[in-house]
Amino acid sequence: MNKVILVKNGELALKGLNRSTFEDILVKNIKRRLKSFGMFEYTKAQSTIIIKPTGESTDFEGACEAVSKVFGIAAFSVAATCEKDFEEIKKTTLDFLSDDLKAVKTFKVCAKRSDKKFPLKSPEICREVGGHILKNLPFLKVDVHNPDLTVTVEVRDKNVFIHGNQLKGAGGMPVGTSGRAALLISGGIDSPVAGYMMAKRGLVLDAIHFAAPPYTSKRAEMKVRSLASIVSKYSGRINFMIVPFTEIQECIKDNCPEELFTVIMRRMMMRVAVRLAEKQGCKALITGESLGQVASQTLDAIACTQAAATIPVFRPLIGMDKEEIITVARKIDTFETSLLPYEDCCTVFTPRHPRTRPTVALIEEAEGLYDFEPLIEKAVSETSFEWVD
Amino acid sequence: MEAYLDNSATTFVCNEAADEMLNAVKNLWGNPSSLHQKGLDAEIYLEKARAAVAKKIGASKDEIVFTSGGTQSNNIAVFGACNALKKRGNKIITTSVEHPSVSKAFDRLEAEGFQVIRLETDRFGLISLSQLEKELDSNTVFVSIMAVNNELGTIEPIEEAGKLIRQKSSAVFHVDAVQAFGKLSLNVSKIGCDLLSVSSHKIHGPKGAGALFVKKQTKLVSSVVGGGQERDIRPGTEPMPAIAGFFGAVNALETEKSLEKVRKLRDEFVSSLEEIDGVVINSGKNALPYIVNLSLPGYPSEAVLNFLSDNEVYVSSGSACAKGHKSPVLTAAGLDSALINSSLRVSLSRYSEKEELDLFINSIKAAMKIIRKK
Numbered sequence: 001m002n003k004v005i006l007v008k009n010g011e012l013a014l015k016g017l018n019r020s021t022f023e024d025i026l027v028k029n030i031k032r033r034l035k036s037f038g039m040f041e042y043t044k045a046q047s048t049i050i051i052k053p054t055g056e057s058t059d060f061e062g063a064c065e066a067v068s069k070v071f072g073i074a075a076f077s078v079a080a081t082c083e084k085d086f087e088e089i090k091k092t093t094l095d096f097l098s099d100d101l102k103a104v105k106t107f108k109v110c111a112k113r114s115d116k117k118f119p120l121k122s123p124e125i126c127r128e129v130g131g132h133i134l135k136n137l138p139f140l141k142v143d144v145h146n147p148d149l150t151v152t153v154e155v156r157d158k159n160v161f162i163h164g165n166q167l168k169g170a171g172g173m174p175v176g177t178s179g180r181a182a183l184l185i186s187g188g189i190d191s192p193v194a195g196y197m198m199a200k201r202g203l204v205l206d207a208i209h210f211a212a213p214p215y216t217s218k219r220a221e222m223k224v225r226s227l228a229s230i231v232s233k234y235s236g237r238i239n240f241m242i243v244p245f246t247e248i249q250e251c252i253k254d255n256c257p258e259e260l261f262t263v264i265m266r267r268m269m270m271r272v273a274v275r276l277a278e279k280q281g282c283k284a285l286i287t288g289e290s291l292g293q294v295a296s297q298t299l300d301a302i303a304c305t306q307a308a309a310t311i312p313v314f315r316p317l318i319g320m321d322k323e324e325i326i327t328v329a330r331k332i333d334t335f336e337t338s339l340l341p342y343e344d345c346c347t348v349f350t351p352r353h354p355r356t357r358p359t360v361a362l363i364e365e366a367e368g369l370y371d372f373e374p375l376i377e378k379a380v381s382e383t384s385f386e387w388v389d
Numbered sequence: 390m391e392a393y394l395d396n397s398a399t400t401f402v403c404n405e406a407a408d409e410m411l412n413a414v415k416n417l418w419g420n421p422s423s424l425h426q427k428g429l430d431a432e433i434y435l436e437k438a439r440a441a442v443a444k445k446i447g448a449s450k451d452e453i454v455f456t457s458g459g460t461q462s463n464n465i466a467v468f469g470a471c472n473a474l475k476k477r478g479n480k481i482i483t484t485s486v487e488h489p490s491v492s493k494a495f496d497r498l499e500a501e502g503f504q505v506i507r508l509e510t511d512r513f514g515l516i517s518l519s520q521l522e523k524e525l526d527s528n529t530v531f532v533s534i535m536a537v538n539n540e541l542g543t544i545e546p547i548e549e550a551g552k553l554i555r556q557k558s559s560a561v562f563h564v565d566a567v568q569a570f571g572k573l574s575l576n577v578s579k580i581g582c583d584l585l586s587v588s589s590h591k592i593h594g595p596k597g598a599g600a601l602f603v604k605k606q607t608k609l610v611s612s613v614v615g616g617g618q619e620r621d622i623r624p625g626t627e628p629m630p631a632i633a634g635f636f637g638a639v640n641a642l643e644t645e646k647s648l649e650k651v652r653k654l655r656d657e658f659v660s661s662l663e664e665i666d667g668v669v670i671n672s673g674k675n676a677l678p679y680i681v682n683l684s685l686p687g688y689p690s691e692a693v694l695n696f697l698s699d700n701e702v703y704v705s706s707g708s709a710c711a712k713g714h715k716s717p718v719l720t721a722a723g724l725d726s727a728l729i730n731s732s733l734r735v736s737l738s739r740y741s742e743k744e745e746l747d748l749f750i751n752s753i754k755a756a757m758k759i760i761r762k763k
Contacts, residue, residue: 214695214760253761343691349763 005051007076026072026174037063069234071200073169079161090132093162100164104148106141112154175236178202181284182277185209187224187344190288192231192334193325197316198286199235206280207238208273210245212348220342228388230334237389244382248375255370259355262296267308274310275380284312291318295354307360391701392745397736403593409637413630421627438636447576448602454619458599459567460490462586466563467494469609474530481531482506485721486514486538513673514543514722525557532560536569540718542672542680551581571642572679583607594638597631647739652678658746681735684728687762696756702749705734
């Protein structure tokens with residue numbers, strides 16, 4: 001039996017004239033993601049992308065799993081294909097769906113006939129296929145309003161597709177249709193989730209990690225790299241940057257008031273990140289901040305951090321509770337990796353009593369105590385780059 | 390130059406062990422349970438290895454069960470004995486500073502309904518015999534006390550504990566001797582224990598081998614079933630290369646001579662450390678000379694450890710099995726959090742050299758200049 005994946009675009013249908021560009025990007029993204037699962041042929045037809053395995057050794061199950069993680073797909077189904085012969089259709093339906101049908105109590109058949117030359121009309125197809133199922137699996141009942149399983153028979157120009165209930169896709173918009181942004185990734189629970197959420201809105205991700213050796217270790221870097229790699233299963237490959245941040249942190253520690261340390265550090269991160277983002281063609285930054293979660297994420301502290309950034313900073317978690325964030329982290333499988341206990345640069349010099357309501361004027365005065373500009377430039381120029389996927 | 394000073398985590402494989410391993414890989418690949426000559430060759434060798442381990446701890450050959458290492462020895466001892474004893478009583482005693490392979494086993498037994506007593510310790514991790522004496526009663530069926538603490542090097546009074554246990558109860562006595570084996574002379578009849586765990590890779594043998602001393606008549610309920618190897622206590626075809634390496638490492642031991650060498654090194658090392666401002670020694674004066682635990686209050690262990698590692702000086706913070714978690718041993722011993730957060734464990738072997746310790750000292754001096762205090 002020949003099987004295919006039928007992909008239904010989500011919001012794409014709404015995008016008017018841009019639709020075909022969006023669709024092209026989606027197909028490109030799917031292609032790239034399925035490369036390691038074998039050879040496939042892609043056909044676009046009536047807001048559906050048909051993915052057909054062509055090689056001998058394709059991993060079809062693996063491909064389905066990978067498709068479920070591609071943004072821009074509202075739903076997809078795994079379908080059996082057969083010739084446009086009615087006996088063939090009945091036989092394939094039963095062969096392909098008998099396991100699914102045996103697991104439910106009620107079903108209905110839904111037929112879509114885009115090939116109007118096909119001798120049977122849609123209601124007749126439903127009746128015939130339904131009758132065939134009932135004859136072979138007599139314990140089933142038909143329920144046209146609320147069936148456990150909908151058997152869909154699509155008669156298209158070249159083939160017939162038969163499938164059961166649709167599977168939910170990852171939703172969102174195809175990565176690349178919204179542009180490119182840089183994620184500040186620390187190794188905690190929040191930032192990978194923030195990256196995932198913005199990739200879902202169609203952004204290509206770069207990731208910027210601040211490392212502070214020897215305060216932070218190589219293992220901490222490896223942990224962040226594996227988090228980026230998990231996010232890349234959704235976003236596609238990530239340009240992963242590591243910024244040597246020790247000198248800046250030590251200078252803040254040596255020269256600025258302790259209670260302002262974290263906010264100043266975050267402003268320095270913004271400055272470095274903005275420059276890196278601009279170099280890479282990223283038009284925004286993404287952080288995992290959530291309002292009030294820690295002292296540096298109060299409204300006043302965020303205002304100070306924001307003031308140091310000259311491009312938009314997206315904070316998709318801003319209104320989420322920790323529990324809600326953890327739920328997403330578990331769903332996308334970053335949670336356990338995030339829990340590995342390594343020091344990260346944000347906690348290296350945590351002040352005992354951080355200022356929760358700093359003002360920009362106060363911070364600027366404190367930053368004026370030292371000329372950070374050469375250090376910022378140095379950090380930017382010594383940043384390393386690698387691809388993570 | 391590099392200084393490997395993390396020998397309580399693991400040791401390199403010494404030549405004697407490596408030679409035996411190569412021989413076993415090439416020539417002793419027969420299954421010791423097979424009836425033919427190939428099997429017999431392996432079995433004869435296996436029994437020689439068993440006798441060597443037995444001799445080192447004053448046991449007889451048929452009281453030694455080969456295991457995969459310290460963790461498996463401890464698990465078999467604690468679970469095996471307690472499950473065999475639960476009809477006789479349900480009180481079991483251990484200390485609050487055991488290795489996780491003992492302490493977590495007790496946690497699980499507690500959840501299953503055993504009454505668990507965890508002996509408190511002083512600031513050096515030393516248990517009090519009077520507390521042990523008070524807790525021992527006719528309902529006590531099992532006691533497990535480590536011979537040497539893995540983080541502080543504290544030598545627990547296991548012989549005295551053994552005496553008390555025999556006087557006050559009929560409990561089965563287990564000793565986790567993983568950090569003591571090959572470093573202190575051990576004699577199971579002097580200790581008066583029924584079970585004793587040792588490991589190969591802490592004494593310059595390979596990973597994957599260890600042994601459990603099981604005194605005659607001691608009943609263990611095994612949770613693994615198989616072909617009857619190792620008296621069905623650890624069934625499964627014996628890993629000959631690992632056991633051969635263990636055998637080679639045991640043969641190379643010169644416990645007393647090495648102890649003297651390491652004691653001299655340690656004494657000199659500690660007095661140099663005491664001259665450095667801001668260094669606190671956490672290990673007691675009577676600790677096993679192989680382990681020196683120290684703190685640099687204010688300097689986070691992880692930062693110092695990373696700095697040292699970049700300078701090819703390898704030590705650990707807390708115990709290596711815990712990968713960065715705050716040490717439960719130091720916490721239980723009641724150390725200040727400033728000391729715990731900045732603690733480092735330097736652990737020596739008989740191969741350690743003064744130059745390595747000098748490099749450590751110079752490197753922590755450099756670290757304290759460069760690293761900012763928290």
